[in-house]
Amino acid sequence: MEYLRIKGQQKINGTIRINGAKNAAVAILPAALLTEGIVKIDNLPKITDIDKLVEILKALGAKVSFSEEHLNIDSSGVDNFSPPPSLVNKFRASYYLMGVLLGRFGQVKIPMPGGCNLGPRPIDQHIKGFTALGAKVELEDGLVKIKAKNLKGAHIYLDVVSVGATINIMLAAVRAEGKTIIENAAKEPEIVDVANFLNAMGAQVIGTGTDVIKIQGVPELGHAEHTVIPDRIEAGTFMIAAAATKGEALVAEVIPKHLDPIIAKLKEVGAHLEVGPDWVRVKGNNMLFPADVKTFPYPGFPTDLQAPMMVLLTQAPGTSLITENVFEGRFRHVDELKKMGARIKLGGRTAIIDGGHELVSAPVRAMDLRGGAAFIIAGLISRGETVLAGVEHIDRGYEHIEKRFKQLGVSVERNTISNEIFPGK
Numbered sequence: 001m002e003y004l005r006i007k008g009q010q011k012i013n014g015t016i017r018i019n020g021a022k023n024a025a026v027a028i029l030p031a032a033l034l035t036e037g038i039v040k041i042d043n044l045p046k047i048t049d050i051d052k053l054v055e056i057l058k059a060l061g062a063k064v065s066f067s068e069e070h071l072n073i074d075s076s077g078v079d080n081f082s083p084p085p086s087l088v089n090k091f092r093a094s095y096y097l098m099g100v101l102l103g104r105f106g107q108v109k110i111p112m113p114g115g116c117n118l119g120p121r122p123i124d125q126h127i128k129g130f131t132a133l134g135a136k137v138e139l140e141d142g143l144v145k146i147k148a149k150n151l152k153g154a155h156i157y158l159d160v161v162s163v164g165a166t167i168n169i170m171l172a173a174v175r176a177e178g179k180t181i182i183e184n185a186a187k188e189p190e191i192v193d194v195a196n197f198l199n200a201m202g203a204q205v206i207g208t209g210t211d212v213i214k215i216q217g218v219p220e221l222g223h224a225e226h227t228v229i230p231d232r233i234e235a236g237t238f239m240i241a242a243a244a245t246k247g248e249a250l251v252a253e254v255i256p257k258h259l260d261p262i263i264a265k266l267k268e269v270g271a272h273l274e275v276g277p278d279w280v281r282v283k284g285n286n287m288l289f290p291a292d293v294k295t296f297p298y299p300g301f302p303t304d305l306q307a308p309m310m311v312l313l314t315q316a317p318g319t320s321l322i323t324e325n326v327f328e329g330r331f332r333h334v335d336e337l338k339k340m341g342a343r344i345k346l347g348g349r350t351a352i353i354d355g356g357h358e359l360v361s362a363p364v365r366a367m368d369l370r371g372g373a374a375f376i377i378a379g380l381i382s383r384g385e386t387v388l389a390g391v392e393h394i395d396r397g398y399e400h401i402e403k404r405f406k407q408l409g410v411s412v413e414r415n416t417i418s419n420e421i422f423p424g425k
């Protein structure tokens with residue numbers, strides 16, 4: 001088992017260039033299956049979720065190769081609408097294969113998506129969209145079978161603002177007959193990026209970034225080249241780490257607009273921020289202030305940075321509140337943080353943080369991707385050396401996390417260990 005060893009009481013100091021956005025990339029790669037043409041994708045993060053997707057695309061018959069910084073995908077030979085369950089089982093974003101295979105072949109057979117355990121994560125809105133487009137959805141032997149004779153454009157109102165459902169319906173609708181309108185759509189920048197890629201292939205999608213998206217179906221898509229946008233969550237993680245360690249980071253190659261909710265909260269907490277055309281400098285302040293943070297769909301404060309933000313707020317003297325409005329049950333990091341001396345009480349969807357107390361190192365285990373990143377930040381500020389297990393969760397979404405932190409001047413080491421150090425897990 002791999003683990004990270006994090007030396008405590010270290011300050012971030014350095015420059016970091018941000019990689020391509022995971023949540024855009026995990027939809028763009030499957031979207032390449034919508035065309036028989038060849039696509040070139042640039043600025044992909046080197047994370048295990050992308051490795052898994054490449055394996056899935058190959059298993060379906062696509063030719064995938066790397067040249068320089070590009071990933072080339074040739075899907076002309078794909079004739080399989082049933083991705084191997086062993087590859088998609090534990091992989092949440094595998095749900096995008098539903099939309100693309102339905103769009104390309106009019107049918108798909110796939111296991112229910114797995115992935116980070118953030119409490120109940122239904123896909124009813126995805127299914128509602130596919131059904132409205134004329135597909136029949138059945139559950140058989142643990143597999144979701146979706147089939148349509150003819151996908152037809154439809155007017156779809158989402159009952160929940162969902163990133164996954166918005167993208168998935170968009171993916172299925174680009175090759176449907178006629179016009180699709182998605183109302184109450186999610187507005188995340190990654191959705192805009194996916195639409196830009198689809199449009200580069202010849203799709204006609206307008207309105208992404210607003211809550212009404214219109215898609216005029218086209219019979220086929222062609223070649224395209226696309227560069228994935230920077231990952232605002234990776235950027236936000238390092239920004240929060242700089243503020244929490246009272247250090248300094250120049251976070252480069254970002255789209256600062258996408259970071260607005262994070263910049264606003266970090267300022268409120270007392271950090272100094274300077275914003276350039278494609279960079280943000282965060283300078284920690286020895287004096288931190290408590291805050292009230294509520295997660296919301298974009299442009300609200302991102303749920304994916306809720307756990308790192310909680311670690312920062314443990315260092316702000318006074319009472320802070322974090323309300324998790326997006327995912328029920330996204331507080332699995334709280335018990336582990338308490339082991340490190342954090343004083344946090346949970347009441348329903350709200351965490352009450354009594355901040356300003358020293359954290360101490362403890363063996364902790366990441367139970368999901370972003371919670372894992374939060375423990376690294378906790379390790380950096382705590383007294384002693386933290387041993388962090390569950391690194392595989394972090395590797396799903398952060399490229400060589402230990403090397404990235406090394407670039408920021410702090411020591412995080414990856415090692416291998418036997419399971420015994422974490423009893424009962």
Ligand code: UD1
Binds near residue numbers: 161162163
């Ligand atoms: C995506 C992101 C994830 C991020 C989340 C919210 C990817 C691969 N993952 O996840 O990092 O934390 O957006 O920004 O992009 N819901 C339903 N029914 C549905 C779909 C969703 O009730 O059919 C609910 C979910 O349970 C959740 C809320 O809607 O409470 C938002 O979920 P959603 O935006 O769909 O998140 P994901 O796409 O899974």
